[in-house]
Amino acid sequence: MRLDKFICKSTELSKAEAIGLINTGKVMVNNVASGDYNSDIRIDESTQVHENNTIVMYGQRLKLRDFRYIMMHKPAATICSSANEGYPSLFNLLTIDKVSELHLAGRLDVDTTGMVLITDDGRWTYNITVPSKQCKKRYRVGLAYAIANESADKLVAKFECGIKLQGELQLTLPATLEIVTDTEVLLTITQGKYHQVKRMFAAVGNRVVKLHREKIGELQLDVEVGKWRYLTADEVQLFTD
Secondary structure, eight states: OBHHHHHHHHSSOOHHHHHHHHHTTOEEETTEETTOTTSSOOOOTTOBOOTTSOEEETTEEOOOOOOOEEEEEEOTTOBSSSSOSSSOBGGGGOOSSOGGGOEESSOOOTTOEEEEEEESOHHHHHHHHOGGGOOOEEEEEEESSOOOHHHHHHHHHHHHHOOBOTTOSSBOOOOEEEEEETTEEEEEESOOOTTHHHHHHHHTTOOEEEEEEEEETTEEOOSOTTOEEEOOHHHHHTTOO
C-alpha cells in the first residue's frame, strides 16, 4: 500500500498530516527518509510499502492496525458509494471510526438488496472481485415473466454455456441457474459486470423485477436488513489465499 495510507492506518493522523510528515523527512522507510538525496531510493507519499518494511516516524516503528471485515445487509434505495448521490450511502449505516478508510468488495445496484462485504484490506477484496479467482456470488432473482416448464432445462443450459450481453463480444462466464418457481430463480455467477444479472435475463427475453444477493463464496447472509456485523477470523479466511 502507499506510504501515506500505511501511516494513516498505523496512527490517528489524517492523509494530509501524513503527507506533511513524509515531505519534511519525519518518516523513514528501511532507514531512508524522504529528501535524502544521498540515497538511490526516493521516498514520497506514493512509495509502496508493506508490513515487512521498517517504517519509523519520530523514532518509533509503525505497525498497521488490524484490518476490518464487515458483512452488511444492504437495503433497497441505498447507494454503494462513499457519498450520498441521489440516494443515501450505505456507509451511513456504519457506526464506527474511520469509515473513510473502508471500501466495498463488490457493489450492488440502488434497488438491489442483500450482502455486501466492506473492508480496508485491498488484497482481500481482490480475491473476491477478480473473475480469475472464481469467487461465486448467488442471487435470488424475481422475474417479470414466467418460465415455461418445457423451456426451463434449455434456459439452465444456456446460462451454463454463457450469455451474449448486448454491446459485448464475449459470452459471460458459465453461470449456474436453479429454478425455484416459474418466476423466481437462483443465479450463481463469478463475474461482476455492469448490471450483469439484469442484462443476462434481458438477453433471454425476461426482466428482473427483484434482485437480492444472499451468498458470496461460502458465506451466507445472516443479518437483518440495514444491519451489519464483523466477520469472524474463520469467515475472513474463506477469501484468503
